[in-house]
Amino acid sequence: MKGIVFTKFLEMVEQTNGYDQVDSLLLTTDLPSGGTYTAAGTYDHQEMVGLVANLSQATHRSASDILREYGRYLFQTFVNTYHPFLEVAPDAFTFLSSVDAYIHVEVKKLYPEAELPNFTITRLDGSTLQMIYQSSRKMADLAYGLIEGTLAYYGEIAKIEQQALSPDGSRVKFLIIKANHL
Numbered sequence: 001m002k003g004i005v006f007t008k009f010l011e012m013v014e015q016t017n018g019y020d021q022v023d024s025l026l027l028t029t030d031l032p033s034g035g036t037y038t039a040a041g042t043y044d045h046q047e048m049v050g051l052v053a054n055l056s057q058a059t060h061r062s063a064s065d066i067l068r069e070y071g072r073y074l075f076q077t078f079v080n081t082y083h084p085f086l087e088v089a090p091d092a093f094t095f096l097s098s099v100d101a102y103i104h105v106e107v108k109k110l111y112p113e114a115e116l117p118n119f120t121i122t123r124l125d126g127s128t129l130q131m132i133y134q135s136s137r138k139m140a141d142l143a144y145g146l147i148e149g150t151l152a153y154y155g156e157i158a159k160i161e162q163q164a165l166s167p168d169g170s171r172v173k174f175l176i177i178k179a180n181h182l
């Protein structure tokens with residue numbers, strides 16, 4: 001997993017819970033890398049799982065909640081760093097429809113070692129987008145937060161339904177339903 005996913009996560013924790021929380025998180029989590037992440041480095045995805053689990057314990061919030069919040073936060077980072085990807089899409093559905101076939105493809109060209117999920121994306125009708133997430137990293141809650149971030153960026157209101165398609169969380173269906181059709 002790319003270092004930016006770790007550095008931005010710790011930045012979010014520092015902003016919301018203060019540096020002491022970051023410090024104790026790094027001390028209490030088993031981190032083979034030592035926890036000194038650089039944005040360009042690559043680290044074991046299990047370290048992220050450990051950090052989220054320990055933050056969940058320390059703050060009495062579910063891991064799902066934390067990952068969703070982090071998805072919204074991370075999207076803000078993408079807005080600043082990867083603005084060209086957003087500029088070419090006029091609305092949230094167009095943008096989300098391009099994640100698998102365009103955005104993550106470009107990310108993979110920039111960082112060949114990036115571990116990205118697969119999405120099967122279908123526009124069911126004018127108001128409903130279906131995204132089927134598949135990844136051994138089981139981070140569908142992060143995807144949920146990134147979808148929320150996308151909707152907020154475009155100023156669109158939609159309901160997001162999340163349904164597990166496999167018991168281990170590696171396959172998850174999202175239905176994004178625009179507000180005027182709720």
Ligand code: HEM
Binds near residue numbers: 146
């Ligand atoms: C400008 C837009 C985007 C950029 C630049 C981007 C880039 C990235 C990068 C760099 C990673 C980390 C890969 C690694 O750690 O090895 C990642 C992971 C991920 N991305 Fe994107 N992404 C974008 C939009 C989205 C959106 C809108 C979604 C959801 C609909 C999404 C879903 C995910 C998920 C769930 C992961 C975690 C890895 C996994 O589950 O296997 N991304 N993305």
